[in-house]
Amino acid sequence: MSGGLGTKDQGVCGTLFGGKRMAELTIAQKAALVQAKAPVASASEYNADKDFVFKMRKAGKNVVIFYGSQTGTAEDFATRLARDIQSPSVRPLVLDPELYDWQCLAGLGDDELAIFVLATAGEGEPTDNMEAWFNALASDRESPEDSELPEFRQPEDKADFDDSAPLQGVSYAMFGLGNNTYEQFNHHARVVDQRMLALGAARVGERGEGDDDADIEEDFAKWKEATLPAIRKYLGSSTPVGEAAPEATWKIVEVEAKKAWIRGEFYEEDEAVSTFDARHPFSAPVTSALELTPGADRHTLHVEVDLAGSGLRYESGDHIGVYPTNAEEEVDLLLGALGLRGRADTPIAVRAVDPFAAQQSLFPVDTTTYRAAFRHYLEITGPVPRAQIKTLVAPYARSAAARELLGRLADDKDAHAAVVAGGCLSLARLINAVHAAEAAAAEAERLRLPVEAAFELCPRLQARLYSISSSARASPERPSITAVVLQYDARAPAAADAAMGARRCGVATNYLLGAVRYLRGDRAEPLAQPLRAGCVLSEAPAADASAVQPVRDGKGHMLQSFTLQPAPGSACDGRRALSLPVFIRRSLFRLPADAATPIIMVGPGTGLAPMRGFVQERALLARERGVGTTLLFFGARTEANDFMYRGELEECFAEIQKAAPQSRIITAFSRDQPQKIYVQHRLLEHSDLVYQTLLCGQQKLGGPSRAHVYVCGDAKCMAKDVAKALATLIAEREGVAEDVAAKWVSEMRKLSRYQEDVWS
Numbered sequence: 001m002s003g004g005l006g007t008k009d010q011g012v013c014g015t016l017f018g019g020k021r022m023a024e025l026t027i028a029q030k031a032a033l034v035q036a037k038a039p040v041a042s043a044s045e046y047n048a049d050k051d052f053v054f055k056m057r058k059a060g061k062n063v064v065i066f067y068g069s070q071t072g073t074a075e076d077f078a079t080r081l082a083r084d085i086q087s088p089s090v091r092p093l094v095l096d097p098e099l100y101d102w103q104c105l106a107g108l109g110d111d112e113l114a115i116f117v118l119a120t121a122g123e124g125e126p127t128d129n130m131e132a133w134f135n136a137l138a139s140d141r142e143s144p145e146d147s148e149l150p151e152f153r154q155p156e157d158k159a160d161f162d163d164s165a166p167l168q169g170v171s172y173a174m175f176g177l178g179n180n181t182y183e184q185f186n187h188h189a190r191v192v193d194q195r196m197l198a199l200g201a202a203r204v205g206e207r208g209e210g211d212d213d214a215d216i217e218e219d220f221a222k223w224k225e226a227t228l229p230a231i232r233k234y235l236g237s238s239t240p241v242g243e244a245a246p247e248a249t250w251k252i253v254e255v256e257a258k259k260a261w262i263r264g265e266f267y268e269e270d271e272a273v274s275t276f277d278a279r280h281p282f283s284a285p286v287t288s289a290l291e292l293t294p295g296a297d298r299h300t301l302h303v304e305v306d307l308a309g310s311g312l313r314y315e316s317g318d319h320i321g322v323y324p325t326n327a328e329e330e331v332d333l334l335l336g337a338l339g340l341r342g343r344a345d346t347p348i349a350v351r352a353v354d355p356f357a358a359q360q361s362l363f364p365v366d367t368t369t370y371r372a373a374f375r376h377y378l379e380i381t382g383p384v385p386r387a388q389i390k391t392l393v394a395p396y397a398r399s400a401a402a403r404e405l406l407g408r409l410a411d412d413k414d415a416h417a418a419v420v421a422g423g424c425l426s427l428a429r430l431i432n433a434v435h436a437a438e439a440a441a442a443e444a445e446r447l448r449l450p451v452e453a454a455f456e457l458c459p460r461l462q463a464r465l466y467s468i469s470s471s472a473r474a475s476p477e478r479p480s481i482t483a484v485v486l487q488y489d490a491r492a493p494a495a496a497d498a499a500m501g502a503r504r505c506g507v508a509t510n511y512l513l514g515a516v517r518y519l520r521g522d523r524a525e526p527l528a529q530p531l532r533a534g535c536v537l538s539e540a541p542a543a544d545a546s547a548v549q550p551v552r553d554g555k556g557h558m559l560q561s562f563t564l565q566p567a568p569g570s571a572c573d574g575r576r577a578l579s580l581p582v583f584i585r586r587s588l589f590r591l592p593a594d595a596a597t598p599i600i601m602v603g604p605g606t607g608l609a610p611m612r613g614f615v616q617e618r619a620l621l622a623r624e625r626g627v628g629t630t631l632l633f634f635g636a637r638t639e640a641n642d643f644m645y646r647g648e649l650e651e652c653f654a655e656i657q658k659a660a661p662q663s664r665i666i667t668a669f670s671r672d673q674p675q676k677i678y679v680q681h682r683l684l685e686h687s688d689l690v691y692q693t694l695l696c697g698q699q700k701l702g703g704p705s706r707a708h709v710y711v712c713g714d715a716k717c718m719a720k721d722v723a724k725a726l727a728t729l730i731a732e733r734e735g736v737a738e739d740v741a742a743k744w745v746s747e748m749r750k751l752s753r754y755q756e757d758v759w760s
């Protein structure tokens, strides 16, 4: 396989992401992974490995917690919930539904409980790992209540099994995760809840709904507070809430190094992985990496990778997932706070304490190091949630000062919001803040957080998803990313620290900047140590590893150091080429099947990404067979500095205009005049053209337009304002009330003619 994980250079990616681990899965587990993508199996195909009730009973568990998670939050909540509820009579097992049969649900007894922790993805969609379960429970997506009865497996120990109410006798609890800026708020959890009740199951407590746009941690805490007593009562537990001492989940074993080290990483040949996906990303060589707006005050990047030989395919409008690594400065800060600098590169294995836990190894590799674990596998930069301070940090306070500070941050919501959330205090910064508060305490009294607690507290480092900014037709094997590099100053006064001040950096975009800088040859000094086969640093490593200090560039941007993976071959100046661990995620954001259909695209800032792919595609189609009117509304700060891809877009539009003369780019540069102008203002200014495009040649709309509208970018303000501007414009032109026009826009959404790819 060319460019695959079997090659020596790319083995690093296989090692990091557990190519070996895949090989260690049982045949049945591998089959489960494949089958989860396949159509729903019939009840007759029994497979004991996918029978979670059998698994629970074998492991002596009475609660199963299923998580539906796309970007890791629900998975993290599920794991934390398991820790919070465990007691001698409440014995939870956390499982990924993708690996188990929904048909076994009816087998849960009246002394057992299922808990669902379900995030909503897409436009009110289930997460990928709940897709099969959701399709079975709600076969009719339009009106779930009309869905057919799923065929559950009849449990042998339920003589009174009733086909018409197959989940009678089954109890469950439900917490949904969503974001109220999406029209279909918490749709996934709501539908599953509704279907479970309709099928005869009984819910313990109320359904909880977390809102990621407000304070999802607090929503989860409130739901737990209200629901855990009911759960304990249902299971006959006499342990009062919060009084069961949480058992450690992970144990760390320091092991013998097996092979050579590369800055804390093992370098091993891996068995080839044949299918690349989110669990097994492809190590894709970077073929282009540049800054799009060098004159602007922020860094905006274009990064293109090569999928050749991976078998990965994409369509215009899909997303690409990238696994970043944490900056060396952040890793170093945490190692220092945990007192681990001296042992940072010690080989360790991190195994489950519970021999029956579904996940036996915390990381996707058997052996790693403290440094590599924090670099590759754990989110270490986010603020520590209040509940985590209470259960995982405060119990280790020994000085009065630490007890006071941690107690306050754990119990006082406002103090937590001001100090930890406002200061974006990561675990390292929180520990350092405690150490500062207990400066007067004796050394033996100072907070020492065990690394096991840190491993438990930090969620798994997630891949970041980007809207692909190239056209699958124009560049089938080389998708590109367009991203603005994130940095900001934390607002709380106590946020500053010696290393980075109050500056906080987005993980993945700064990692991409590291790659761009390395390939461009920005690094001023040569590396202090020769490169070993396996990784390079984006910046020169500090002479003293205990004092990694970032520097600022001409834009005031803090430059962090990243461990980057080389790709085979070398870049033109003799530097090693780089690769990024990537996978493709399908989206529903699609151009109309008929190229003659007019389209209106609204993509300000990096919301331009998927639109760039669409524009490239329409230009090709214009040449081949003609296209309908194509409008692009693009917005940015200034025309001089922020008009990314300008030349290329104008060339494409020149081609499109030959087939559809009305087509054009309409720009809104917010800072080029005293008053702010945004894309929604331009939509209204150009209402004639927009309305004509929506009409699709008809005299009057009279209902939802046949044209397709695409919006990409900020969900919170821009996407809402654009939908409103469109409704205003339609209402005026059609002579109908604005709420009638808004309903037409909603109807267009249902017909997939108004599509959003938005984030908040």
Ligand SMILES: Cc1cc2nc3c(=O)[nH]c(=O)nc-3n(C[C@H](O)[C@H](O)[C@H](O)COP(=O)(O)O)c2cc1C
Residues within 6 Å of the ligand: 068, 069, 070, 071, 072, 073, 074, 075, 119, 120, 121, 122, 123, 124, 125, 127, 177, 178, 179, 180, 182, 183, 184, 185, 186, 187, 212, 216, 758, 759
């Ligand atoms: C691409 C995307 C689409 C989303 N769509 C919805 C939605 O339709 N409705 C909703 O309530 N929340 C939606 N959300 C918000 C997520 O449900 C919320 O952020 C949740 O905490 C994510 O959990 P996870 O990290 O486990 O996937 C969406 C989030 C993303 C990133």
